[in-house]
Every structure is written in structure tokens, then in C-alpha cells.
Amino acid sequence: MDTSLCSKCGSPSFSSPGPIIDVSITPETRHYTLLNTNEPPDDSELTFIHSVVSETSARLTRLDDEISKLQEKLKQLEDERATLLSYRTRNKAILSPLRRMPPEVLSEIFSWTLLPTIDALGIGFHMAQSPWLLTRISSRWRAVCLSTTSLWSRIVIDYGLSDPPKNYSLALVETQIHRARSLHIHFYGSAENRL
Numbered sequence: 001m002d003t004s005l006c007s008k009c010g011s012p013s014f015s016s017p018g019p020i021i022d023v024s025i026t027p028e029t030r031h032y033t034l035l036n037t038n039e040p041p042d043d044s045e046l047t048f049i050h051s052v053v054s055e056t057s058a059r060l061t062r063l064d065d066e067i068s069k070l071q072e073k074l075k076q077l078e079d080e081r082a083t084l085l086s087y088r089t090r091n092k093a094i095l096s097p098l099r100r101m102p103p104e105v106l107s108e109i110f111s112w113t114l115l116p117t118i119d120a121l122g123i124g125f126h127m128a129q130s131p132w133l134l135t136r137i138s139s140r141w142r143a144v145c146l147s148t149t150s151l152w153s154r155i156v157i158d159y160g161l162s163d164p165p166k167n168y169s170l171a172l173v174e175t176q177i178h179r180a181r182s183l184h185i186h187f188y189g190s191a192e193n194r195l
Contacts, residue, residue: 018058018059018062019059020059021055021059030045031048034049099140103143103147106141106144107147110130110144110145110151111148113130113131113134114130114151114154115129115130117154117156131145131148131151134151146179149179149180149181152179152180153180155177
């Protein structure tokens, strides 16, 4: 298959890789009979059958080569598409109104993500909850979250849960106390056994 460039758009255009082999066989011919039965060919027919096999093999090789080239081209186009899609997505993110939202508004929104104390007592501590999760979204969210001391002022440890709060280490509690700064810290604990 020869590659030439389109005169209109400059994209590669492909022509057929060599002559197309006609695989239609006329019924009631000897070749048709040999293809559709188990009869052995006569010695005089062997040369013809060998030439058909040889022509077909050559055509298959050319087709395989062309398929390989097209697959490479398709891979290049898919890679370029993925790169451009990512680039466009990143550029669209620049236009997001969330980027222009004042820190005070973000801080207020963040405060609404805190669980009520009664719910927090029943769930226990998880790093996937607010405010810990908010610090992992973006550097801007982290800065707003760390500067909003009220997000860190409540420490809930429920010792009544079937699993003790092993994942709420002393270091995490100290970090949370440090981030709460001079605000009053509310400790909630439960000694009630919930089996």
C-alpha cells in the first residue's frame, strides 16, 4: 500500500497494497470441487494450486504489513488525542469559577463539610473525612483549610466502637491540636460499650 498526501488536507491517503485477489470461485469447476471436497488434486493441478497459495501468501504479507503500519498510525493518533484531551482539560480548569472563589467563601463551604458531633461519634476517625481530606485536593484548598482553625477544633474519639481508634494516632491528634491554634478544642469520648 502506497502512502501519498491528500492535496486538500495534507493527511496521508492510502492505496491498496498490490492487486486484489479474486476469491470467488465459479461453481462446477475443478477448483471449486477441490475446495469443497476431500478429493486429491491431479498432478497437473498442483502447479495451479501452488500459484494460488503463493499469490495469496504474498498478498497476506502485504496486508499484514499495511495493517501494522495503520495500527502504528492509529496508536500515534490515539496518543496525540489523549495528550490533547488532557491539555484541553487542564486549560479548561483554569477557567473554573472555583479558582476565583474568595478564601472566605471556601472556608465557609469547608465548615459545612464537618459531620455533626453525634454522627462523628458513631463513625469514628477517618483520614477520608473533612478536614483531613480537604488538605489533599489542591495546594490552594490545603492553604485555606489550614488557615481555617475552626475546622480543626473538634476531636472526636469514640472508644465505644467495636474497633478502637488505632488509625487516630497521638501524632494526628497533636497535629490537629496545633492546627486548631488557640481555639477551644472540644473532646468527645464515649466509654459506653456498643456490642
